[in-house]
Structures are given as C-alpha cells and as structure tokens.
Amino acid sequence: MVKTLADELFERGYEVTVYYFDDLKGINFKCPTKRISYLSSEPFRNNDIIHSHSFRPDIYNLVRGVFFRKPKISTAHCYVYQDFAMFYGKIVSVVFGSLWIQIWRRFRMVVQLTDDMEKYYRSYLRSDRMCVIHNAKFVDRFEPEITETEKAVLDGWSARNLSVLGISAKLIPRKGIDQVIRALPSLPGFAALVLGDGQEAENLRDLARLGGVEDRVLWGGFRENSYRFLKYVDISVLPSFSEGFPLALLEAIYFEKPIVCSGIPTHRSIFTEEEVGFFELGDIQDLVRAIEKTYARRKVIRARMKELSIKYSLDAMTESYLKLYRACL
Template identity: 30%
Template structure:
C-alpha cells in the first residue's frame, strides 16, 4: 500500500472534464468528505478547475499512457475514463473502481442511435471487465448490470444531492422572464440534457390542451429541435419555454411549483434531490429506479403513456404543493446525505486496498 507523509492511502479520481455539472459536483462533494482518510488527486482530460476541488488536480493527455504510479486505487466516472484505464490496465498497478451513472445501452441509444449503442455499449462493458469493483447508484442498476458483468464486482451506493452553494445573486433578467412566462399558472420544470430518454415529449403532449400548467425546460441537446417542433405542432408555444443550458441551473428551482421527473430510464435522478433540497414537490414517471429512490405519498407517480395519468398526478400535487414539498424534503434530507454516501465509498476503498 502506498502512503503519503501522514500515512493516508493514495487515491486518484479520473474525470472526463472539469465543468459545473451535476456528476462533477457529485465528485467534488465526495472528494471533500473523503480527504480526512485518503490522499486524493483528481485527474482530468478537459477543462480547468473552475469547480473548486479541495484537493490537487492534474490534467493528463487522453492519447498518452499514464501509470498512476504510487496510487493504491483509481476511481473513474464515465465512458472515456473507463476506456482509458482499461486500455492502460497492464501498466497500472493500482486497484480500479468505476461508478456507473446510467444504463449503458439505453443511454447510448437515446443519444446516438441503436447501432452506435450496440458497438460502444459492448466495448464499454468489455472495458469494465478489467475493473476490480463497480459501483451502481441503485439496486435496479445493479440487477441490470448483473446480466453483463460479474455480480461479485457490483456494489450499490446511493447518491447524495449535489446542490451548489450559491455565491452570486440569481440572474434577475432570467428570473423576470420565468415569472412573466408563468403568469398565474402552475409552473412545471425539467432540468436535463435534452435527449429522448428524458421523456419530455410526453409532458408536452399532456399539457398541450391544459389551461392550468406551463412547462419550463432548462438544458440543451440534440433532441431540442425535435421538442421545439413538437411544441409548434401542438400549438402550445405559449405553454412551453426553452431556456437552453444555464450554468448553476439549480438556482432557478425555487421559481418552480412542481418538478417533473419524466425520464423513460434514469441511472438515479440527481436533480430530483435538488428539488427536494428546495422543497419543490415532484411527480415521477413510474419506473423502477424512481420507485427505489422515493415512495408513494412522498411523490406522485404516473404512467408516461397516459396523459390522463400525468394530469391526475399533477392535479393531486398542485392542490397541496407545500405539504408535498415539505414531506419530500424531510424524506430525502436524512436518506441521501453526503456523509452517508462518502462512508460507503470509504468502506469499499478500504476493503479493496487492504
């Protein structure tokens, strides 16, 4: 075991890039809570450290080999880090751990199509076979990957919320735009990378003829034009507002009345924990992952193939939004604490290293 001057095991985190996005803030929070026990360095392929990691950070070239000499364990997150470590596995003596945030084939198919998902998904799984341990965010995800990977390598560690502490005032122009758009209606919100997987299409269809609800969509992606065309085809331009990508989008969460977790498939749903942090009530598409994270009475579930089901869930919540928001906050705050998540990672790392 490698030790630094104060006797801590040395761990490397390998990230694809350093940007203000939920998965990166997830790692920032995790690192901060593990530093008392481990000497951590964050390595990355792109960007610069504007996120504010509390440990050493170092850029490495994706095209060149790097042995991580002197480290006991390397923790990776995402396709490129996983592929990079697998490609250089023979030169790396450290133990390898990957954390998976999505269902590989579904996620890749949603973004790049069936053929690409088959090719790159199969390659990704082959790379993961070279890892010592793999972390899944839910039991549902672990069961899914148990069909492809050795079950003894799979672990479940639930995420924690990744709300960024706000250092500047909310952009007043955007805030005013949202307020003017909302008018006297119930404002629904979705913050996401705009892909088919996020299920935003069925929300647009459901509210197209409703006089009660408006939908705010924050995020960008390849599917945005399709969604905008859908809004035009349904003639509901006055009911849907696309704001594109906004840094620190969570700061606008308090302006929402209800958050809609509409995904057809999801690795965990971190933004739902952000909504809980702000006491914003949630309606969820009824998928196994969301059933594992939440429970009836805390959120309302609906069937994505039924506009009536979604509108019924929205009506139930909109009639009692304050109570739903409080119950959600009280349920999620103790259950998904950062210290609980970091303790689980600490146990896993210690077991592997020793």
C-alpha cells in the first residue's frame, strides 16, 4: 500500500520521499528513497507532512518529531492487541499494544482501513483523530512467469475439468490455509494453486499428502506480482483468522474473480453476502458449501466485481489521502 500510494502521488507531480530503516529488499519506488537512522531529522526538515507506517516508524515519527511542528499521520494496518497476541503472546500484546496506542494518541490522524477497524479503535482513540480510507493497489496485466512444470500441472487440471482455487498469502497459521487443504477431499472437482512461503509450508504439504490431494495442490512459492496468476484461478479464497485490509481481495476484485472468505469482521465490513461467499472459521463443511455455492453464482458475482473495482480503485484511495493531507496542513 505504501509503494502504491507513494508512486501514484509522485506520478501526479507531488514531492514524495520514502524514508526507511531496513533494506527495501528489491522494492523499487518511482519517487526518491533514502535510508535513515533513528537520529536523522531530515524527514522533518524537508517535508510538510510525515506519514508513518508500522510500529518502529511510528515511534520515530513521535520521538524525533517532537522538535518539529509537522502533522503526524499513521495508517493502522492491524488490530494491535488481537494480532500481537496471535504472534507474540498475551503479555507482549498488552505491553506493546498499549505503547502503540499511546503513540497514536499523539498523532494528528490515524487512518483505519475499514469501518470495522475504526469501530475496534473507538475505545482507544478519539473519533476526530480517525478516518477510514480503503486500501488500493496498482495491478498490471502482464503474463505471469510460469515454469514448464507448473504449466504442465495447470494444463493437466484443465484436461481433468478441475476448477482452480487461488490462494496468495504468507504460509503462517493466521492465514488459515490448512482449512482449504482439509476441504479439498470433499471438493473432487477443484484443485488449489497456493502462492507464498512461510513457517507452515512443510506442514501444509504434509496435510495435502495425508489427505490424498497432493495431485490437486500446486505450491508456487513466493512470487512477485502473484496476482498475475489469477488468470488461472476460478475462485480466490481468503481463509484468514485476522486481517487489516487484505490486498489479495483487491487483486481478486480487479480481475473480477469470485471470492470465498472467512466471515471475520474485516471481510464482512468490506463485502455483503451477495458479493462473496462467507464461511465460518474452522467449519470445513461450511467452507465446502461456500465454494460450491460461489462457483454456481460466479457469473452474477463477476458483474458485481466491476462495481467494487471502482469503489476500491487506486484513484479513490489517492484522492482520499490527498484530502486528508490538505486538511492536516
């Protein structure tokens, strides 16, 4: 989201600089970028607004910015207490979650990604210091870089008339991908294309072998611009236990792909029952039902995706942030 917004603002002629602490790991911005230390004051001396993302940049924005009267803005990308508890445990969640909340209370504005997220933070932040701006993402229509082995598998599925479930995510417990693997034995007409890597990779492969569906799962690993593989997908599946605003949802919308997702508050604040197939977390048969029902309604759903692509467009997100920046000056 940061790259998408920075690139779009730069393309529109605004002066944008992305400052960072850690290596960008191959991420290329259109605007100037510069690596800084926690002692650097350059961002505050050379810019009108400081918009930080994530825990450490927010600390920097607050502490180093104390000597500069520049508007401080942050975007919340998670549910702090809930997500910290899931990753690091309850004690860490209470300590660092509370610290992050205290930091945000000193910011001019904290952007929330969904109405549900804004509701979540009402108990901690002032309502006049929050606003909702949905994420967006730039996508191209280039062909994916696919290996001969992968193409052979996909062609084989096509010859068997298998419909493809697409998953693009970090392979970690929070993403709930095991639910899709567990559902496949009850979905003989479907296969799964899984893009991503992470700590659960080997466990998921073992689960596919034990379930007898190894021949119906293609593990593509991490791919840059994984959305390009949506051309091979019939239904995009997001079985997460927790999300801020999943970019995979946006990608599916832009490519007009039917979506099946867990019925968590984030997803339900973005979609209605008529637009996607919801299922209850942990209920594999409900997931099977949602996939079958969504596939049967795929033509109707695709028409709705065209409308959603306008609502969650890059232009809509950029204009919302520009309006916020102007209001803060």
